[in-house]
Amino acid sequence: MSLSIPFIDARRHDVGAALDALREKLSPRGDVVSEAGRRRTIEVFGEALSPQQVVARICRDVQQEGLPAVLRYGLKLDSAELTAATLRVSEAEIDAAHRAADPAFLATVRRIRDNILEFQQALLLRDVEVRRPGVLLRQRYLPLERIGVCVPGGAAAYPSTVLMTAVPAMAAGVKQIAVVAPPTDFGSNNPDVLAVCREAGVSEVYRIGGAQAVAALAYGVEGLPAVDKIVGPGSLFVALAKKHVYGEVDIDSIAGPSEVVVLADETTRPDFTAADLLAQSEHAPGASILITWSEATLNATRAELEKQVARLSRSELTVQSLESFGALILVEDAEQACRLTESIAPEHLHIATDNAAELLAKIRFAGAAFLGNYSPVALGDYAAGPSHVLPTGGTARWASGLTANDFLRGNSVIQYDASALEQIAPDIQLLADKEGLTAHRASVDIRLEDSPAASDPS
DSSP: OOOOOOEEETTTSOOHHHHHHHHHHHSTTSOOOOHHHHHHHHHHHSSOOOHHHHHHHHHHHHHHHOHHHHHHHHHHHHOOOOOTTTSBOOHHHHHHHHHHSOHHHHHHHHHHHHHHHHHHHHTOOOOEEEEETTEEEEEEEEEOSEEEEEOOOSSSOOHHHHHHHHHHHHHHTOOEEEEEOOSSTTTTTOHHHHHHHHHTTOOEEESOOHHHHHHHHHHOBTTBOOOSEEEOOOOHHHHHHHHHHBTTBEESOOOOSEEEEEEEOTTSOHHHHHHHHHHHHTTSSEEEEEEESOHHHHHHHHHHHHHHGGGOTTHHHHHHHHHHHOEEEEOSSHHHHHHHHHHHOOSEEEEESTTHHHHHTTOOOOSEEEESTTOOHHHHHHTSSSOSOOOOTTGGGTOOOOOGGGGEEEEEEEEEOHHHHHHHHHHHHHHHHHHTOHHHHHHHHHHHHHSHHHHOOO
């Protein structure tokens, strides 16, 4: 199969404009809705609406009407005839799915769950205490009470998403974990997804997806109490809905389509690299970018892509994604490759060179880094321990991947005795005077007048 993957010779041409265009297409601002999706929008809403307008309409209706709006959109958008009684997956259904699950599958799930727990518990923030004479300062961390997890279920089932979102919350000590997934055979009706929910500490599962699921989690509806935070990936509409409700609840990120940058040299295995690029494009859309200073490696990788893609079950979608959102970039040297990678700030960075650790030290911006020929991105997607919920669309410049700490809230504890307050009082009084906040100063002054030191005749 002949592939038309964009080739960029960065030795001779500036790649900034091409990469900016790619980022825009893949961002939540981009309109990646298909023509069929546009027609569906007109059918449901009676007019042509942008994705942002669709999300605003759905969130408004759910906030104002509650459960009836959720059920209505479930019928219109997912062809799901749900009621208040069937919206939530029953405990009996979850138990039945768990009992019927393949023992080998459950054993795999438990091993992966334990890998995630080990890593997430190791990085948990611990309470901090500072003591000075008469002073106690503490920072304490407490788990959120209730969180919501969005699990995709449109084109494939994703039990791994349950593990990579719910288990970090479990590690943080969250007691109520509500999963929402589309009412499809790949979503909340999928027995593997339900079985993993039982293993991952999920307290409840609901048959809803899309923007209406996010709105229901944020505002709460009959039978589904509101949550404190919403996490997990999803479609463009899920990402935009999370952005819409942020402030009403917390969210993890506004994620766009997945992406990988592979750095390769003359020692890199072209067959491995091609497999990694195809794995990312399989998300459809997903950005797969090869950056190398070895023309031989680039050409060999292109040949491997054409050979391997024919063997894939989702080859048509994968090819469309690779040709629309992929790139093969030839650079002058490793230094230019590192600079270019930093400008992209990819979700996944695979450094498949013989000096991977050395190159990583020069790259600050990446959601997750995979070093060497035997650390494929799929390792992080499924099993290693860090969550696969990572910043996309260049947001790795300032954002981090999901961890157990995202399910903690910190608060400070301050305790002074009279003597310690008296010592620091002049600093408080001066700043209060500078800001003209006389009541602030008075709240300190009145305590100084009443302190043991003030009444001591000596």
